[in-house]
Amino acid sequence: MDPRPIETALRVDVAAATTPDELEAVRVKYLGRKGVLTGFLRAIGQVQPEERPRLGAESNRLKTLCETLLAERAAELGVGDEVAYQRPIDGSLPATNGSVGRRHVISQTFRRIGSILEGMGYRLARGPEVELEYYNFQALNFPDEHPSRDLQDTFYVSNDILLRTHTSPIQVRFMQENKPPLKVYAPGRVYRNEAIDASHQAEFHQVEGLYIDTDVTMADLRGDLLLFLRELFGSDIQVRFKPHFFPFTEPSVDVDMSCFSCHGHGCAICGQSGWIEILGAGMVHPNVLRAVGIDPDRYSGFAFGVGVDRIAMIRYGVPDIRMFLTNDLRFLEQLTER
Ligand code: DAH
Numbered sequence: 001m002d003p004r005p006i007e008t009a010l011r012v013d014v015a016a017a018t019t020p021d022e023l024e025a026v027r028v029k030y031l032g033r034k035g036v037l038t039g040f041l042r043a044i045g046q047v048q049p050e051e052r053p054r055l056g057a058e059s060n061r062l063k064t065l066c067e068t069l070l071a072e073r074a075a076e077l078g079v080g081d082e083v084a085y086q087r088p089i090d091g092s093l094p095a096t097n098g099s100v101g102r103r104h105v106i107s108q109t110f111r112r113i114g115s116i117l118e119g120m121g122y123r124l125a126r127g128p129e130v131e132l133e134y135y136n137f138q139a140l141n142f143p144d145e146h147p148s149r150d151l152q153d154t155f156y157v158s159n160d161i162l163l164r165t166h167t168s169p170i171q172v173r174f175m176q177e178n179k180p181p182l183k184v185y186a187p188g189r190v191y192r193n194e195a196i197d198a199s200h201q202a203e204f205h206q207v208e209g210l211y212i213d214t215d216v217t218m219a220d221l222r223g224d225l226l227l228f229l230r231e232l233f234g235s236d237i238q239v240r241f242k243p244h245f246f247p248f249t250e251p252s253v254d255v256d257m258s259c260f261s262c263h264g265h266g267c268a269i270c271g272q273s274g275w276i277e278i279l280g281a282g283m284v285h286p287n288v289l290r291a292v293g294i295d296p297d298r299y300s301g302f303a304f305g306v307g308v309d310r311i312a313m314i315r316y317g318v319p320d321i322r323m324f325l326t327n328d329l330r331f332l333e334q335l336t337e338r
Helices: 003-016 020-031 036-046 049-076 105-119 168-177 218-233 286-291 308-316
Strands: 130-132 161-163 182-191 203-213 239-246 249-258 275-284 300-307
Touching (some): 003 020, 003 049, 020 036, 020 049, 036 049, 105 182, 105 218, 105 308, 168 182, 168 203, 168 286, 168 300, 203 218, 203 308, 218 239, 218 249, 218 300, 218 308, 239 275, 249 300, 275 286, 275 308, 300 308
Antiparallel strands (some): 239 249, 249 275, 275 300
16 A cells, blocks of 8 residues: 555646636545545555554545645635635634724724714714805805805805815704704815815815704803813813804804913924914804704804814824825824724
8 A cells, every 4th residue: 555656646636627626526536435545544454453553644644635735726726715625724823814904094083073072962963075055155154255165265066066165064954954952063074175285185074063052152162172172182181262253153263272292381283382273163153043044042052163184183293184195004004093
């Protein structure tokens, strides 16, 4: 009983197989119930007892070799897992971990902001990126001649359809369909015809907040923003309001937070001022409430708009807004959820 001719024939047969069916035929020829190796194993019973251990080991070796050759050939031929030529599994080998995807840093920031606001009682609202001019501007109390309506600032799809320039139109849509009290946040991508540089991009991301009820005041706005920013940047954050103008709020404010890095002393992150401009906000303009059929004498409310790219840049120390959409893996892989 010589195993060598069997091994040679096995190698030739495996190499000659070019289809899954031919491979299966080779498997049956060697490993099947009436196969060559099965016959070899049976024949061991006929030889001298002292010969048996060596031939038994040979038989095992040939069987493993056969399985290995079949599996390798199957892989070469691109035959999938459905064919049972798998190599015997060695559970002691180290795992080969494939690379695992992760959420984009902008998605991570959206989710962080969303989970904070949900914890504060805001519920999710959504709206379309291709929007009617009515919701993007008119209903938000933008005068007809407002410069942001200009082609230079807004991408128009047609006369009265555009790519939304902010997430504020979602406020209007939500108020149209729901009665106060209401408390929502609305995340999304927005578009502006910007001159592109390190802090401006033609597509970026915002989260809108809106709270309408009886007797809502600016103190409520301040309280919610303080809580929100402290969750996001740390419990010692302070906020300050500066007068500003938005058509859809009155009064309107620019909101600064104390620098999370130097705690107000002045550093490179806050431009030595101790404060970082972080979002816009205000009390919803009575005209906006009227446009959606909410009585401004009975209800009041506040709104705010957060720039998500800006938050991510500050949170992760990203120097250039364009890096978010360039999709350079060396950059993206550094930024994982903390
Ligand atoms: N929509 C504004 C923008 O894109 C951001 C904003 C400011 C939203 C104040 C608000 C707000 O709801 O009250 O610049």
